[in-house]
Amino acid sequence: MTNISSDTTNHDFKVESLSIAFGGLKAVNRFTLSLQPMELQGLIGPNGAGKTTIFNLITGVYLPDSGAMTLNGKSLLGFKPHQIAKAGIARTFQNIRLFSEMTVIENVMVSYHMRVEYRYVDVLLRTARYYRIENQFRERACALLEIMGLENRKNDKAKSLPYGDQRRLEIARALATNPKVLLLDEPAAGLNTQEKVALMATIAEIRNKFKTAVLLIEHDMKLVMGICEKITVLDHGEIIASGTPREIQNNPKVIEAYLGVG
Amino acid sequence: MKIIQKSILLIIALAIFGLNYFLEDNVDGYVLRVIINCGIGMILAMSLNLINGCAGQFSLGHAGFMGVGAYASALITTVLTLSPFFKTDLGVGCAILTGGLAAAVAGYLVGLPSLRLRGDYLAIVTLGFGEIIRICFLNFEQVGGARGLPGIPRVANFFWVYLWVVVTFVALLRLLRSSYGRAILSVRENEIAAESMGINIAHYKIVAFVISSFFAGIAGGLFAHFQSFIDPNSFVFNKSVEVVIMVVIGGMGSLSGAMLGGIIVTLLPELLRAFDNYRMVIFPLILIILMLVRPRGIFGHKEIWELFRKKASS
Numbered sequence: 001m002t003n004i005s006s007d008t009t010n011h012d013f014k015v016e017s018l019s020i021a022f023g024g025l026k027a028v029n030r031f032t033l034s035l036q037p038m039e040l041q042g043l044i045g046p047n048g049a050g051k052t053t054i055f056n057l058i059t060g061v062y063l064p065d066s067g068a069m070t071l072n073g074k075s076l077l078g079f080k081p082h083q084i085a086k087a088g089i090a091r092t093f094q095n096i097r098l099f100s101e102m103t104v105i106e107n108v109m110v111s112y113h114m115r116v117e118y119r120y121v122d123v124l125l126r127t128a129r130y131y132r133i134e135n136q137f138r139e140r141a142c143a144l145l146e147i148m149g150l151e152n153r154k155n156d157k158a159k160s161l162p163y164g165d166q167r168r169l170e171i172a173r174a175l176a177t178n179p180k181v182l183l184l185d186e187p188a189a190g191l192n193t194q195e196k197v198a199l200m201a202t203i204a205e206i207r208n209k210f211k212t213a214v215l216l217i218e219h220d221m222k223l224v225m226g227i228c229e230k231i232t233v234l235d236h237g238e239i240i241a242s243g244t245p246r247e248i249q250n251n252p253k254v255i256e257a258y259l260g261v262g
Numbered sequence: 263m264k265i266i267q268k269s270i271l272l273i274i275a276l277a278i279f280g281l282n283y284f285l286e287d288n289v290d291g292y293v294l295r296v297i298i299n300c301g302i303g304m305i306l307a308m309s310l311n312l313i314n315g316c317a318g319q320f321s322l323g324h325a326g327f328m329g330v331g332a333y334a335s336a337l338i339t340t341v342l343t344l345s346p347f348f349k350t351d352l353g354v355g356c357a358i359l360t361g362g363l364a365a366a367v368a369g370y371l372v373g374l375p376s377l378r379l380r381g382d383y384l385a386i387v388t389l390g391f392g393e394i395i396r397i398c399f400l401n402f403e404q405v406g407g408a409r410g411l412p413g414i415p416r417v418a419n420f421f422w423v424y425l426w427v428v429v430t431f432v433a434l435l436r437l438l439r440s441s442y443g444r445a446i447l448s449v450r451e452n453e454i455a456a457e458s459m460g461i462n463i464a465h466y467k468i469v470a471f472v473i474s475s476f477f478a479g480i481a482g483g484l485f486a487h488f489q490s491f492i493d494p495n496s497f498v499f500n501k502s503v504e505v506v507i508m509v510v511i512g513g514m515g516s517l518s519g520a521m522l523g524g525i526i527v528t529l530l531p532e533l534l535r536a537f538d539n540y541r542m543v544i545f546p547l548i549l550i551i552l553m554l555v556r557p558r559g560i561f562g563h564k565e566i567w568e569l570f571r572k573k574a575s576s
Contacts, residue, residue: 059458085460093458099451101515101563102444109441110448114460116441123440124433126264130440137441177460 012036013089013181013213018057018067027053029237031067035181035213040204042224042245043217045234046257051217052094054234055183059091060084071180086114090179092170094186094217100159104150104169107158108141111176141176147209148172148202164195168202175210182212188223196220200227221258225249233257274428282421294420296532298488301423302481303524305430307508308517309477312434314506315515316443317470318450319376320385324478324505326372326392327365329497331479332486333405335361336414339487341404354417358483365479366472368395373471377464392502399494410493411486418487426484427521430477435517437473446470450515511552513559518566523559 013035020028028050035041043051056062058069060081069076071087079087090111099107122130145151148168153161158169167187174182184203188196204227207214218224224231225245232242235257241248248254285294306324313321338357339348347353368391375387405411437443448456449463449470456463486492504527512523530548534541552560561569 061454080462081454081457082460082462085458091458093455097452097455099448099455101451102447106444106447110444110456110461111459113441113445118441120437120442123436123442126267126436131264134440173459 012072014068014070015058016068016070018054018064018069020053020057020062020064027237028057028064031057031234031237031239033215033232035215037180038207038211038213039230040207040214040228041216042228042231043215043234044219044221044224044231049234050237051234052185053237055091055185055217058084058183059089082114085177088178088180089183090174090177090181091183092167092174092185092187094189096166096170098158098166098169098173100157102158103155104158104161105138105141105145105154107169107173108144108176109137111173112137112140114177144172144176147206164191164199167191167199171202171206175206175212179210179212182206182210182214184214184216186217186219188218188220196223203227221249271428271432275425278424278428279421281424282419285420296529298418298420298423300525300528301420301427302485302488303505303508303528304427304521305423305477305481305484305524306505307512307520307524307527308430308434309474309481310505311509311512311515311517311520312437312446312474313470314509315513315520316438316450317446317467319467319470320381321372321388321471321474322385322499322502322506323372323388323390323392323395325497325499325501326388326395327368327475327478328482328485328501329392329395329399329494330368330475331358331361331365331482332492332497333361333399333411333482334364334479335483336411336486336492337405339415340411340413349415351417351422354415354487355422358418358480358487361483361486362476362479365482366476369471369473369475369478370468372475373468376467376471389499389502392497392499396494396497399497406493408494410491410495412491414486414490414492416487416490418484423484423488426480430480431517431521434473434477438517442466442469447515507549509559511549511556511559513556513561513563515563516559516561516565519559519561519564522561522566 015031015033018028018031031054043054045051057064060079063078071089076084076087099110116133118129118133142151142154145154148171150165150168150172153165158166161169171184171187187203188199191199200223203214203216216224216228228245230243231245231248233240233248233254240253240257241251306328310321310324313319335357338360339354348357372388372391376384379387399405400408445461445466446469448461449466453463508523508527509520511526512519530545531541534544537544
């Protein structure tokens with residue numbers, strides 16, 4: 001395993017040569033990526049290329065067979081998912097995973113928990129500190145929901161939201177962890193063209209407002225082309241191309257992977 | 263708001279104190295016993311609700327925790343005879359508290375397998391734990407073995423039991439309305455998402471087990487010091503199932519639902535005494551009908567006051 005934790009240029013997120021195999025299948029093979037602060041990158045590839053597996057590797061759901069992963073020069077390898085979240089990497093899920101029986105605002109407030117400053121005693125006695133921090137959480141959650149356009153549904157149950165709003169809530173919840181790197185797993189899946197365009201604008205806006213780097217998985221090439229600075233293309237678990245949107249568009253390997261050999 | 267809350271609590275405590283004397287003078291012994299058993303049922307149901315309803319785990323060993331609390335507190339007030347202090351109201355209160363803490367330790371140990379197991383598999387493990395506890399009591403001659411443990415000071419009256427009902431209710435409600443409560447609920451809702459939002463799900467599963475078994479232990483201690491006699495048969499598997507029924511018919515995740523469930527399951531068999539032997543057919547029948555009419559429990563996930571609020575707004 002290579003260890004690059006001693007790297008000196010450290011204000012970024014680096015993944016080096018990450019690999020994992022499920023039985024005989026090499027799901028991800030030597031995946032390498034580097035994200036500058038506030039950079040917006042796209043990760044595209046056909047079905048089954050290993051995009052979500054990469055997210056699962058980064059967030060600690062799977063342990064990679066080999067490779068290295070660092071944020072601000074600190075190795076994240078072997079961290080549990082909740083430790084990864086605390087370190088500053090948040091994600092959304094392709095198949096929506098909201099806390100569906102909880103209200104919209106509670107969904108967001110769960111993400112504040114890892115930095116909660118009151119103790120069980122404050123909870124039981126409802127001390128001034130409990131009220132102060134609870135109000136503070138509520139205000140922050142409201143502000144966040146307003147940015148995502150969900151503030152008028154904050155007391156509804158998450159499962160009662162329309163599909164597009166559920167996707168937005170997933171992003172809001174991930175943002176509430178105050179991430180340095182935000183991983184969005186097909187945030188536009190299932191939306192109509194209009195909604196997709198609006199969502200992409202929101203994502204670009206989020207990046208500036210929350211000063212976070214964004215790694216975006218998306219099927220729709222056109223969408224990613226519009227907002228990403230750099231795109232990595234994956235097929236059969238391997239990187240087949242990476243570069244600016246323009247470079248990717250004209251890359252014969254990418255065209256082959258998407259359209260097949262003519 | 264804060265002052266209103268505190269004064270309401272004070273009024274309730276005073277009301278329980280006053281009601282205690284009223285009931286002892288004006289209600290016959292049988293009715294009072296049933297009322298007190300309802301209180302113990304409520305504490306058990308509310309505490310199990312934290313594991314089964316809120317954290318989304320499945321425990322079938324609640325009678326075991328109750329037993330630990332009952333035996334631990336009864337040991338202090340009888341067998342150990344540390345000092346005459348433990349025969350007084352306050353001393354018994356301390357003993358019951360110790361029983362709760364002992365149960366919490368047991369809860370920690372039983373919570374550990376919940377990190378690797380879920381659903382039915384966890385239920386089997388907790389069931390096994392409950393039986394192990396009971397069989398230990400059955401075979402330890404020091405605590406009376408099968409003959410049971412007699413001569414426990416009868417101190418837990420209406421006042422003490424219902425004071426603990428209020429304490430349990432307030433403590434658990436406040437817990438659930440806090441960031442810790444949201445963390446516990448998120449584990450039930452979606453473990454993978456909770457983890458990704460920085461919730462240490464292993465930690466909060468254990469927390470749910472520990473807090474829940476603490477209150478189950480308290481219920482056990484109250485039970486012991488109300489009956490003045492306990493034997494291993496008080497903590498059989500059936501008792502655990504009874505508590506699960508309380509939680510399920512009240513509504514998983516609803517504290518007020520658990521309280522109502524505790525009352526129904528304790529009260530119904532008593533009310534049906536008129537039907538003699540048929541009551542053990544009629545009681546389950548009523549439960550079946552209840553589940554058919556309200557499949558998610560009487561209150562569902564909601565608290566009773568939230569139900570009314572919803573009706574008022576629509």
